[in-house]
Structures are given as structure tokens and as C-alpha cells.
Amino acid sequence: MxxxxxxxxxxxxxxxxxxxxxxxxxxxxxxxxxxxxxxxxxxxxxxxxxxxxxxxxxxxxxxxxxxxxxxxxxxxxxxxxxxxxxxxxxxxxxxxxxxxxxxRSLELEPQGGDALLFGDETSFAVAADWQRVRAPTRPLRCVFEVTDAAESKAVLSGLGLGHAQVVEKRPGHLVDIEAYVRSVLGDQPGSHLVLTGQGASIQTLRKALRAPAAPHADQRVKAYWARGKRGLD
Ligand SMILES: Cc1cc2nc3c(=O)[nH]c(=O)nc-3n(C[C@H](O)[C@H](O)[C@H](O)COP(=O)(O)OP(=O)(O)OC[C@H]3O[C@@H](n4cnc5c(N)ncnc54)[C@H](O)[C@@H]3O)c2cc1C
Structure with missing residues (x-):
């Protein structure tokens, strides 16, 4: 009782x-x-x-x-x-x-304009929910690091995120993600950049994107989990 x-x-x-x-x-x-x-x-x-x-x-x-x-x-x-x-x-x-x-956790609204979200499997929900309210002319660009690309792609397609870039985790995979982020920001220099998912990956990517500085409007960051930490919030 x-x-x-x-x-x-x-x-x-x-x-x-x-x-x-x-x-x-x-x-x-x-x-x-x-x-x-x-x-x-x-x-x-x-x-x-x-x-x-x-x-x-x-x-x-x-x-x-x-x-x-x-x-x-x-x-x-x-x-x-x-x-x-x-x-x-x-x-x-x-x-x-x-x-x-x-x-309140990650401040995503109001944000018009182009946007690019990095994350992992724990970020699929925030990406799908955010994309739903964005103008159809400005679809959310996403890149996810994942454990199983085939499984993730199937789930992302069902969530309306079939266009997302998926990169399997392996030594050096963040270099490929950095290259993808730079190419999107090169095409859309005023994009909002949102970094979510595993804390260590966010840190590596943030550091890599500083030298040389990748052009973007602003950066929103929220770690969703970290190795060895329980229930990170
Ligand atoms: C603001 C916010 C929003 C989130 N939204 C979502 C969401 O929508 N969907 C979702 O699935 N998760 C989401 N997460 C992440 C989720 O809360 C964590 O992954 C959480 O740790 C899972 O709890 P657990 O009991 O499985 O593991 P825990 O007991 O918390 O952790 C045990 C160990 O598992 C490892 N671990 C934790 N998460 C992962 C992971 N994703 N992959 C591999 N290893 C891991 C760590 O090494 C950790 O020490 C969110 C987190 C935050 C902070």
C-alpha cells in the first residue's frame, strides 16, 4: 500500500x-x-x-x-x-x-531551415517525431551510427526515415560520418546541427568538426547514453 x-x-x-x-x-x-x-x-x-x-x-x-x-x-x-x-x-x-x-531535454523548436541530426538507435524516435512537424520541402537529414545496418534500415523505413544515412560501428567509422556531415553542411551551410546518442561519439565528432570548422547555424547536443554509465540522463 x-x-x-x-x-x-x-x-x-x-x-x-x-x-x-x-x-x-x-x-x-x-x-x-x-x-x-x-x-x-x-x-x-x-x-x-x-x-x-x-x-x-x-x-x-x-x-x-x-x-x-x-x-x-x-x-x-x-x-x-x-x-x-x-x-x-x-x-x-x-x-x-x-x-x-x-x-524539456533537447531544444528543437522553433527551428526552421535545414537541419542535420547525428545519433544512433536511441535517436530514431526524436528524429522521426521532429521530421513529422518539419516542412516537406525541408526533410530532416540524418546520419546514424548503428550496430546492425540491415535491422536499422528496416526500422527507419517504417518510421518514414528511409532516406537516413546509416553507418555500421567499426574502427574508424566516425571518420566516414564526419565526411558525410561535412558534405551535407557544404551543400547546406546554414543547417542546424543536432548531435545525440552515445556521449563518446558526440565528443569525437564535435572535436573533428572544429578543425577545420564546419559551417553550420548552431549546434544542439544531448548525450543519450555512455558506456559504463547506467540510466544516463
Ligand atoms: C533524453 C534521452 C532520450 C532518450 N530517448 C531514447 C529513446 O527514445 N529510445 C531508446 O531506446 N533510448 C533512448 N534513450 C537512451 C536510453 O535511456 C539509454 O540507452 C538507457 O541507458 C537504456 O537503459 P538500459 O536499462 O537498457 O541500460 P542501463 O542500465 O542504463 O546501462 C547499462 C549499460 O548498457 C550500456 N548501454 C546503455 N545504452 C546503450 C545503447 N543504446 N547501446 C549500447 N549499450 C548501451 C552502457 O554501457 C551502460 O553502462 C534516451 C536517453 C536520454 C537521456
């Missing part, structure tokens, strides 16, 4: 209405809750989910939020036998979950 009281005080509740296994490592969750109706949120906001009671929280990005119907989609990359991986693999439709947020 004390646990329930604490949960009700700290968290908002949502119901899992559907779960789609998009691929061996990607699960799409459909959530429904009354408090989502009329909710105002901004692309890039984060949602913290209780994956193990009482206090093990993991952070995700709304893949889609429909404030009229009171529904939200999440995309979870289950990379291993970790709290989030075990949680999402055990979830069943009808389950209730406890969440905190959504709250």
Missing part, C-alpha cells in the same frame, strides 16, 4: 494498449492516458519510465504524441539484458506503467 501511494504521488500512470516488435531489438509501445489529452510538449522532450520499482527509471523520447486522443508512442532499443531491455521484453498489452514527464 505504501508502495502504491508513493507511486501515485511521484508518477503518472499510463496503459500499454499495444506493443509491436519491429525487429529483434526494437519495440514500439502505444500508451494511453487521460492526462495526455491536451498536453503541450515540444519535440526533443524526454519521458522517464519506471522500468523496475521503486526507483529504476530509464529515459525515452515520445515517438509520437496525440494530445487529442490522449495517446503516445515510444520506441525502445533493447540493446541487452539491462533493466530497460528486461522491462520492454516482459511488457504485455493492458499493463500499467509509471512515468515521469514529459519534460
Amino acid at each position: 505504501l508502495g502504491d501511494l508513493l507511486n501515485n504521488l511521484l508518477f503518472k500512470q499510463a496503459t500499454v494498449t499495444a506493443l509491436r516488435e519491429l525487429s529483434p531489438h526494437f519495440r514500439q509501445l502505444s500508451l494511453e492516458a487521460g492526462w495526455l489529452k491536451g498536453l503541450v510538449y515540444s519535440r526533443g522532450d524526454k519521458l522517464q519510465v519506471q522500468v523496475e520499482p521503486p526507483f529504476t527509471l530509464r529515459t525515452f523520447t515520445p515517438l509520437e504524441l496525440d494530445a487529442t486522443r490522449g495517446t503516445m508512442q515510444l520506441l525502445v532499443f533493447a540493446h541487452g539484458d539491462t533493466p530497460a531491455g528486461r522491462w520492454v521484453r516482459a511488457l504485455k498489452p493492458g499493463a500499467g506503467i509509471n512515468v515521469f514527464g514529459p519534460r
Whole structure:
């Protein structure tokens, strides 16, 4: 009873209405809750989910939020036998979950103009959600470092990001990503540059793009995870 009281005080509740296994490592969750109706949120906001009671929280990005119907989609990359991986693999439709947020994280709005997003599997949701509200004449350019290119491409196509550049992780792959980023910024010098995903890759890329300086409008940065750190936020 004390646990329930604490949960009700700290968290908002949502119901899992559907779960789609998009691929061996990607699960799409459909959530429904009354408090989502009329909710105002901004692309890039984060949602913290209780994956193990009482206090093990993991952070995700709304893949889609429909404030009229009171529904939200999440995309979870289950990379291993970790709290989030075990949680999402055990979830069943009808389950209730406890969440905190959504709250501000990566400032993406308002941003007109061209934009290029770097990230990895944990960034597919933010990219798909942001692309949806951008003008069709200015599609979001994306480049993702991934573990399995075939799996990622299939998932990205389903999310409307079939045009994204996908580079498999291997020694030196960030050199190829830097070259791609430079070529896009060369074509579209006033682009906004957004760097997400693994902290160490963001650091390497930022350093590489300084010498010589790659032309871009501004830079937004948010690390979504770091090797050896749990539940980075
Ligand atoms: C603002 C924000 C938004 C995010 N949005 C999403 C999202 O929409 N979808 C999504 O899937 N993730 C998202 N993430 C990333 C996710 O929260 C982390 O990957 C989280 O660590 C996963 O929890 P876990 O229990 O699997 O692993 P943890 O217990 O947190 O970590 C255990 C170990 O696993 C390793 N690890 C963590 N993440 C990864 C990874 N992705 N790939 C390989 N190794 C990893 C690290 O070495 C870590 O020490 C987001 C993170 C932030 C901060």
C-alpha cells in the first residue's frame, strides 16, 4: 500500500494498449492516458519510465504524441539484458506503467531551415517525431551510427526515415560520418546541427568538426547514453 501511494504521488500512470516488435531489438509501445489529452510538449522532450520499482527509471523520447486522443508512442532499443531491455521484453498489452514527464531535454523548436541530426538507435524516435512537424520541402537529414545496418534500415523505413544515412560501428567509422556531415553542411551551410546518442561519439565528432570548422547555424547536443554509465540522463 505504501508502495502504491508513493507511486501515485511521484508518477503518472499510463496503459500499454499495444506493443509491436519491429525487429529483434526494437519495440514500439502505444500508451494511453487521460492526462495526455491536451498536453503541450515540444519535440526533443524526454519521458522517464519506471522500468523496475521503486526507483529504476530509464529515459525515452515520445515517438509520437496525440494530445487529442490522449495517446503516445515510444520506441525502445533493447540493446541487452539491462533493466530497460528486461522491462520492454516482459511488457504485455493492458499493463500499467509509471512515468515521469514529459519534460524539456533537447531544444528543437522553433527551428526552421535545414537541419542535420547525428545519433544512433536511441535517436530514431526524436528524429522521426521532429521530421513529422518539419516542412516537406525541408526533410530532416540524418546520419546514424548503428550496430546492425540491415535491422536499422528496416526500422527507419517504417518510421518514414528511409532516406537516413546509416553507418555500421567499426574502427574508424566516425571518420566516414564526419565526411558525410561535412558534405551535407557544404551543400547546406546554414543547417542546424543536432548531435545525440552515445556521449563518446558526440565528443569525437564535435572535436573533428572544429578543425577545420564546419559551417553550420548552431549546434544542439544531448548525450543519450555512455558506456559504463547506467540510466544516463
Ligand atoms: C533524453 C534521452 C532520450 C532518450 N530517448 C531514447 C529513446 O527514445 N529510445 C531508446 O531506446 N533510448 C533512448 N534513450 C537512451 C536510453 O535511456 C539509454 O540507452 C538507457 O541507458 C537504456 O537503459 P538500459 O536499462 O537498457 O541500460 P542501463 O542500465 O542504463 O546501462 C547499462 C549499460 O548498457 C550500456 N548501454 C546503455 N545504452 C546503450 C545503447 N543504446 N547501446 C549500447 N549499450 C548501451 C552502457 O554501457 C551502460 O553502462 C534516451 C536517453 C536520454 C537521456
